[in-house]
Amino acid sequence: MRNLTGLLFAGGLGFMLLAIASGLDFGAPPMLVGGAIQAAAPQETGATNIVTSVVLGYRGIDTLGELSILFAAAASAGLVLGRRHTTAGTLTEGGFVLKHGGAMLFPLLLTIGFYIIFHGHLTPGGGFQGGVILAAAFFLPLLARPGARLHHGMLSVIEGFAGSSFILIGLAALSEGEAFLQPMLVQDALGQLVSAGTLPLLYLAVGLKVGAELAGLLSHLAQTESEV
Amino acid sequence: MSDLIVLPLVLPLFGAFLLPIVMRTSISIGAWIGPAILAYGCWILGDQWISGTTLPFSLAIGGFAPPMGINLYIDSLALLFAFAVQLLGLLFWPFKIDQETARRQALMLLLVAASTGLALSGDLFNLYVFYELVAVATFGLIAASGGSAAYASAIRYLILSGIGSVLTLLGIALIYSQTGTLNLAHLAQLAPEQLNNKLGLTAFLTILIGVGVKAELFPVNTWVPEVYATATSRVSAFLAGLVSKLALLIILRLLVLIFHQPEAIQVMLVLGILGVISGELAAWRAKDMRRMLAFSSIGQLGMIFIALAIPEQGGLLAVLALTFHHLLIKSGLFMLADGWGGAIEKLRGAAKRSPLAAAIFVLFSLSLIGMPPLPGFWAKFTLITQLAAQTSPLYLIGLTVFLLATVIEAAYLLRLAALLYGPAAKDTPIDTLAKPAGLSLATASLFGIGLLAAALFIAPVGDLLNHVAGQAANTDLYINTVLAGTGGSQ
DSSP states (O other): OOOHHHHHHHHHHHHHHHHHHHHHHTTTTOOHHHHHHHHHHHHHHOOOOOIIIIIIIIHHHHOOOOHHHHHHHHHHHHHHHHSSOOOOSSSOOOHHHHHHHHEEEEEEEHHHHHHHHTTTSSSSSSHHHHHHHHHHHHHHHHHHHHTTOHHHHHHHHHHHHHHHHHHHHHHHHHHHHTTTTTTOOOOTTTTTSSSSTHHHHHHHHHHHHHHHHHHHHHHHHHHHHHOO | OOGGGGGGHHHHHHHHHHHHHHHHHHHHHHHHHHHHHHHHHHHHHHHHHTOOOOSEEEGGGOOOOOOTSSSEEEEEHHHHHHHHHHHHHTTTTOOOOOOOOHHHHHHHHHHHHHHHHHBBBHHHHHHHHHHHHHHHHHHHHHHHTHHHHHHHHHHHHHHHHHHHHHHHHHHHHHHHHHHHHOHHHHHHHHHHHHEEEEEEHHHHHHHHHHHHHHTTTTOOOOOHHHHHHHOOHHHHHIIIIIIIHHHHHHHHHHHHTTTOOHHHHHHHHHHHHHHHHHHHHHHOOBBBBBHHHHHHHHHHHHHHHHHTOOOSSSHHHHHHHHHHHHHHHHHHHHHHHHHOHHHHEGTTTTHHOOOHHHHHHHHHHHHHTTTTSSSHHHHHHHHHHHHHHHHHHHHHHHHHHHHHHHHHHHHHHHHHHHHHHOOOOOSSSSGGSOOOHHHHHHHHHHHHHHHHHHHHTTTHHHHHHHHHHHHOHHHHHHHHHHHTTSSOOO
């Protein structure tokens, strides 16, 4: 009975979507707000990457929400995983190539991660993408040496300060009499590394937070798994 | 001054991010951060109300004028809900100190921030972001309630909520693909031409089902009894009392501003009626106080959906009256259930053990049934007069079901009251009977006092709600407030 209702629902939903999709005008999206933002973004925010100006400028509070969702997910996972006792990892060490390859990749990944974060307002990329690469840099040594530990205290300090500095930058604009999260210090230097005012700072905060959060979560998972 | 309205939304996030660090150094300092932030939020929002800032007003985040940027829309309804969020966050604060305190309190702060966002935001996608944040924070809080039953119910809730989120996102995508904007005011302006069609109706239905997961809408409410029975009472009270109402607020805004199709309203009316029937009948058969309250809450929200199907100021007044009444009552009842969870039979004679708790329970029950002069009577009376004034036969079915539901409600609530005041079972001494703990009982008493105060000042409260409903029902006011000075639909 339950399967039947599920099937009916899925079938109905599929039929409805097909019927709707046949009437949609693909390839000609209405660029009402999008067009206006494309025209105004470089002047208003100073970022050549328009995606960045949307993510951190026009829809900055959405990004703050996304950061909070990630934080909530990590905290919830920590609550669930934290119940088991973590003992020292018992998995065998990685081989020579894995260990030294991981060690050599660490600085490279770090460089790329920060490069992508700092150039978020110029080229495709930004805090979320760079942050994931940073997390990978810290997680790789853990894969190579299952016994190794990440310093969780340090990670949560980085994460907390990065998250709160995102909000502090927004509040700084508020205290200057502007709106919350309003881009400030927008210079007239489109395309330069030092341009786009506070947006790169916001992206740095996003990158550090995402990186610390994911690294902490991954090592948490690895530790919980290693004892099974 | 009005710029500060963003603080009740942002400061809890700030606190949540910093809490794990502070807790690492000093738990006693950390334990004060959350309550202090929420108290400050109450003060700011209360101050907005008292200082008589001209409502409604719109606040552009980041200084980008809507529809290009995201705006907060603050009318009396949004302000009232935001204030309720901060206040209830404070009342249901998880004070318990153990090794997971930092995480639990951070999640609670996130939940409060996201709920405030749901009340204030004027952008469809921004609402979705906060809706997701509410969902994720809730999963954690339910799972943290402990026990394998809480895990199982959290997983089920997670799956259903995930389906709901996907459907909501689908609806938002359909709307965006048709109009090219996400700002509610801008959408309200474009809706009569661009969304008054099958696509608009589909978008509304997917959003209704998606958001309905949190609003306990029939048939996507199967998570309700399990979660409320397994989560701690404070979490259940916050979810049943407030979060469900915020999901309802989203649907209310969408109905008033964007979707005016008669089909949309009919679907909601039918789902509301089914919710009332299924919820009240299940509550009647429930053998556990928390489950009974959970099913009764499904029934009550069904009644609010019936009221929502009357798209005028009168209908909105009924919605608001029922909503705030249910908020007071259900929060209070869940606090009582904190000590009285488990089988109803075990509560036989519990009134002797805790007379105050039993008296509060009777007070809440009478108001829920609709006994004059308690506020519940006026809330239900408003809905009955509104329903009776409608001509379509579907509304009359709604009225019939509503009256029958009241009878069933009276049956199961008074049955429990009779058990409480009845003689205790012979083999159990009175001292061993369950009793609500001091803090929960105090919180429940606060809600009882609030209810009695509302009963005493019913005329000004009614006028206030009427004013709020009038402001919320005014689509042109919303559009003009948000888009004033930005050249309208460019």
